[in-house]
Amino acid sequence: xxxxxxxxxxxxxxxxxxxxxxxxxxxxxxxxxxxxxxxxxxxxxxxxxxxxxxxxxxxxxxxxxxxxxxxxxxxxxxxxxxxxxxxxxxxxxxxxxxxxxxxxxxxxxxxxxxxxxxxxxxxxxxxxxxxxxxxxxxxxxxxxxxxxxxxxxxxxxxxxxxxxxxxxxxxxxxxxxxxxxxxxxxxxxxxxxxxxxxxxxxxxxxxxxxxxxxxxxxxxxxxxxxxxxxxxxxxxxxxxxxxxxxxxxxxxxxxxxxxxxxxxxxxxxxxxxxxxxxxxxxxxxxxxxxxxxxxxxxxxxxxxxxxxxxxxxxxxxxxxxxxxxxxxxxxxxxxxxxxxxxxxxxxxxxxxxxxxxxxxxxxxxxxxxxxxxxxxxxxxxxxxxxxxxxxxxxx
Amino acid sequence: xxxxxxxxxxxxxxxxxxxxxxxxxxxxxxxxxxxxxxxxxxxxxxxxxxxxxxxxxxxxxxxxxxxxxxxxxxxxxxxxxxxxxxxxxxxxxxxxxxxxxxxxxxxxxxxxxxxxxxxxxxxxxxxxxxxxxxxxxxxxxxxxxxxxxxxxxxxxxxxxxxxxxxxxxxxxxxxxxxxxxxxxxxxxxxxxxxxxxxxxxxxxxxxxxxxxxxxxxxxxxxxxxxxxxxxxxxxxxxxxxxxxxxxxxxxxxxxxxxxxxx
Numbered sequence: 001x002x003x004x005x006x007x008x009x010x011x012x013x014x015x016x017x018x019x020x021x022x023x024x025x026x027x028x029x030x031x032x033x034x035x036x037x038x039x040x041x042x043x044x045x046x047x048x049x050x051x052x053x054x055x056x057x058x059x060x061x062x063x064x065x066x067x068x069x070x071x072x073x074x075x076x077x078x079x080x081x082x083x084x085x086x087x088x089x090x091x092x093x094x095x096x097x098x099x100x101x102x103x104x105x106x107x108x109x110x111x112x113x114x115x116x117x118x119x120x121x122x123x124x125x126x127x128x129x130x131x132x133x134x135x136x137x138x139x140x141x142x143x144x145x146x147x148x149x150x151x152x153x154x155x156x157x158x159x160x161x162x163x164x165x166x167x168x169x170x171x172x173x174x175x176x177x178x179x180x181x182x183x184x185x186x187x188x189x190x191x192x193x194x195x196x197x198x199x200x201x202x203x204x205x206x207x208x209x210x211x212x213x214x215x216x217x218x219x220x221x222x223x224x225x226x227x228x229x230x231x232x233x234x235x236x237x238x239x240x241x242x243x244x245x246x247x248x249x250x251x252x253x254x255x256x257x258x259x260x261x262x263x264x265x266x267x268x269x270x271x272x273x274x275x276x277x278x279x280x281x282x283x284x285x286x287x288x289x290x291x292x293x294x295x296x297x298x299x300x301x302x303x304x305x306x307x308x309x310x311x312x313x314x315x316x317x318x319x320x321x322x323x324x325x326x327x328x329x330x331x332x333x334x335x336x337x338x339x340x341x342x343x344x345x346x347x348x349x350x351x352x353x354x355x356x357x358x359x360x361x362x363x364x365x366x367x368x369x370x371x372x373x374x375x376x377x378x379x380x381x382x383x384x385x386x387x388x389x390x391x392x393x394x395x
Numbered sequence: 396x397x398x399x400x401x402x403x404x405x406x407x408x409x410x411x412x413x414x415x416x417x418x419x420x421x422x423x424x425x426x427x428x429x430x431x432x433x434x435x436x437x438x439x440x441x442x443x444x445x446x447x448x449x450x451x452x453x454x455x456x457x458x459x460x461x462x463x464x465x466x467x468x469x470x471x472x473x474x475x476x477x478x479x480x481x482x483x484x485x486x487x488x489x490x491x492x493x494x495x496x497x498x499x500x501x502x503x504x505x506x507x508x509x510x511x512x513x514x515x516x517x518x519x520x521x522x523x524x525x526x527x528x529x530x531x532x533x534x535x536x537x538x539x540x541x542x543x544x545x546x547x548x549x550x551x552x553x554x555x556x557x558x559x560x561x562x563x564x565x566x567x568x569x570x571x572x573x574x575x576x577x578x579x580x581x582x583x584x585x586x587x588x589x590x591x592x593x594x595x596x597x598x599x600x601x602x603x604x605x606x607x608x609x610x611x612x613x614x615x616x617x618x619x620x621x622x623x624x625x626x627x628x629x630x631x632x633x634x635x636x637x638x639x640x641x642x643x644x645x646x647x648x649x650x651x652x653x654x655x656x657x
Contacts, residue, residue, distance in 0.1 A: 007512070014509040018498070025497040220493030224554070227460040227489060228510040229482035390462050393491075 008234040015230075015238025023208050023246055033203045037254045041196035042261030045274075048192075052267035055138060064143065065089045065102070068109040074117060075109065078150045097130045105129035105139045107147075117154070190274050194353035195327050197254050197284055198346060201292050202320045204250025205243050209299035212239040213385070213392075214312035217304075223393045233386040240297055240382055247292035248285070255284050283356045287367075290374025291349050295323060297381035304385050304392050326350065342369040345377070396596050397442075397459070397485075397562055399434040402468035403427075404454055428454040429465070430620040436613075438561070439594035441584060443607040446617030447648065452600040453490045455617075456566045460487050472562055483511060486560035488568055492551035494539040500526075500550045501535045504557050511558035518557060525553040529583060545576030552583070562596045563587060569606060581610055588612075604641050618648040 024030065062082075067089035069076055079086055089106045096102035108126035110116075116123035127143055129136045156166035216222040225235065258276045265271040299319060303312035326346030330337075342348045348370035355362050405427040429451040436442035444452050458465050461477045472481040494503050501522050508518025526532045529549045534542065539550060548568060556563065565584075569577045584599070586592040601607060607614050608628055616624040616631070624631060624647040628640060635643035 010512075011510060014506070018495075018502075018506050021502070022495055022497050216493075219496075220491030221495060222493075223457075223460075223462070223489045223491040224487065224493070224507075224551070225510075226462060227482060227485075227487045228507060229479040229512070230510050231479070393462050394457060 008231055008237075011230040011234035012238035012241070015235050016241040019208065019212055019239050019242035020245070023211065023242060026207075026211075029207055033207060033250055034253060037196075037200040037203060037250050038257045040199075041193060041254055042257050042264070044192055044196070045190070045258070045261050046264055049265040049267045049271070055135075056267055061085075063087055063104070064107060064146070065093075065104045066107045066109060067093060068111070068113075071111050072109045072113045072117075074114060075150060078153065079146070082146065082149070084146070094128065097128065097133055097136055100133050103133070103135040103139075105136050105143055107143060190357055191327075191354060193258060193276075193357065194284070194350045195324070197251055197288065197353070198291065198327075198349055199320075199324050200254035201247040201251040201288050202295060202324055205247030205292055205296040206299055206316050206320065208243040208246045209296055210303050210309065210312050210316060212243065213300050213303040214306055214309045217392060218309045222389070226390050226393055231386075232389045233382070236300070236382050236386040236389065240293075240300060240378070240385075243296040243300060244292045247296055248288060251288045251292065252285055255281050280356060284353055287349050287352050287356070287370075290371045291323075291345055294345055294374035294377035294381075295319065297378040297385070301381040301384045304388055322346070342366060343373055345370065345373060348373065396438055396473050397434070397436040397564070397598055398469075398471045399432060399455065399459065400469050402429050402432045402455060402458065402470065403466045404429040404451075404458060404463070405466060427620055429458075432468075432615075432617060432620065432622045433625075434598070434615050434622060436562075436596050436598045438596045439588060439590070440612040441588050441597040441599055441610055443611030443614045444598065444600035444617055445602065445604070445607050445614050445644065446600075447602055450602075450617040450648075451620040452617055453566055456487070456489065456564055456598075456600060459564060460485075460489060483558070484560055485562045485564055486555040486558065487564045488552055488555045488566060489564075490566045492548070492555075494542070494547060494550055494554075496540040497538060499536050499538055500531060500542075500546075500553070503539060503550055504554045507554045508557040513558060521557050521559070522553065525556055528586070529553055530579060544571045545573060548572060548576065548580070552580070556587075559593070560595075561593070562598070564598045566600050567602070568599070569601065569603065577606075581606075584610060604644055608640050616644060616647050623647055623650065 063085045064079060065087045066079075069086055069088070076086060089108075090096060090102070093102055093106045097106070106128045108128055110123060110125075113123045113125075115121075125147060127140055127147070129140050131137055152169065155169055159166055159169065216225065226232070259281065262271065262274055262276050265274065299316050302315040302319065306312035306315060323346035326344060327350035329341070329344075329347055330350070337351060341351045352362050352366065352370070355366075405425050407423045407425050409423060432451060432455050434442065434444065434455075444455070446452050457463065459470055459472075459477065461482060464477075470477050473484050475481040475484065494500075495506075498506070501519070504522040504525065505515065505518040508521060509515065513521070522535070526535045529552060531546075531549050531553060534546055534550070539547065542550065548571075552565075552568070563584075568580060572580065584597055587595045588597055599606075599611065611628070613627060614625070614631060615622050624634060626634065631647065632638065632640060632643050635646045637643040637646060
């Protein structure tokens, strides 16, 4: 018995080494996997930080776009005291807002504003933006607060004239307290990072999984391979080891690429909040282990059952889409995390990686659930591949 | 020594529906690929399996290689049933003999040696020995990517022989080879049959008469999944009462059902 297990182990090792050499010699394919895996995530992060930086810059600029400020000297006085620079709105501001050409909301002052204000007739101010124009609508909040401030100042002046304390206007003192740590706040924006690392695992594992199963048959090398005195399970385990390792290797590169990427982040606040150091790199990589193992085995099982390489590609594309898009579930289900999240490959990894990004440490049981799923998936799929490998030759 | 007795195997395959675009599940058809093949191949002899395309040669050899089990009948290799021990005593050059294009000829050969349980050094030494025997030296450290048919065949043969097996099984090895390559393969097989070459038991399947006439000590004629005649070339000529081997073959192979090759 021990001799047999020894034979299985050494044969699996031989197959593993050969598959690794074979895969790493395929430079062109490797380059096509590695370049997007390493560049995509950081590029997205850079673009995001650029967007954020432009928001911050606008907040610093303290500019306000107003149409008809000449009708409101009191308002102008207030805005200038708040150190805002007033910009005259272009005549066609509505069209420009719609076309995304004007990136700030516009305050529209009616003709009779000053008269109505002095007579206490409650004039109307219009805040014009376009919900489809993201950057303009993001500025509405600031503008609204500014106008509330103006209103409150007017009101307290009126009250003061009548000898009423201004605190009456504000019977309740409201103060905000945000419980999220800075990292947790940033994770709302850096939520794309886990998805890219998972895609890297999938891409790395996919080519090797297909090449070592469906590819091997199409090349005509599966038949002689199966005629060696080696138990099919040994061959399968060796191949799977290479598949999973390649998935992990691509994931490691994608993972590491976020470390230098964070130094290039333009937005100061994002940079302060998004910390991607040794802890995150290691945790992210370890979290991928069940995914690389399970999905690698699943891809092999699908590929060996396919009649052609083309069919194998179609079914693996399906797996990639389902697993890669699993994090989207969190978008459609904002009600928070459900218990089954951790049992679904892809979604589980995403959930745990987000937890790590927020600076929290997942509990052992939360880590064990995806690990168990990965283990079971691996065992079932490898058993199935070993069983169908011989008959696959003659199909 | 390879003994195949009364081998039977049938497959069920999907028939295509009548219409070109039909979503109905096609009915299954049972194809009797092998229905009574008996071959006895002795050591130090080249035994030819001669039959038309679709006679069941490849199916038989695949069962010998353990890819699937026969429905009935028995196969033994040096007295061992089909399985790992038997596979270790055979070198099989099967119908499909694809190489790994990104590995060199040497790496292809050594890989199989390692799978046969040889050490890296032993497999390497054997690869060089086989390269000398098969005229592969200059190709040994080149990737098999751009190899010609003959070069591929030689590499596959070296790969099958890496563990110096007592039994050698070749499925249509001369397919696609030119005259020179065929000749050199013939020489190699004669050498392997001789006592200096190890007095191997060689089973050789083909549909080419010439090969059989020139090479085989014994011939088994296979047709329609059955072994229909057996003996030396002379014996078969006598049995058929013909002077040309081709005429003898046609007579013996298609005696029962004129022309029904498949």
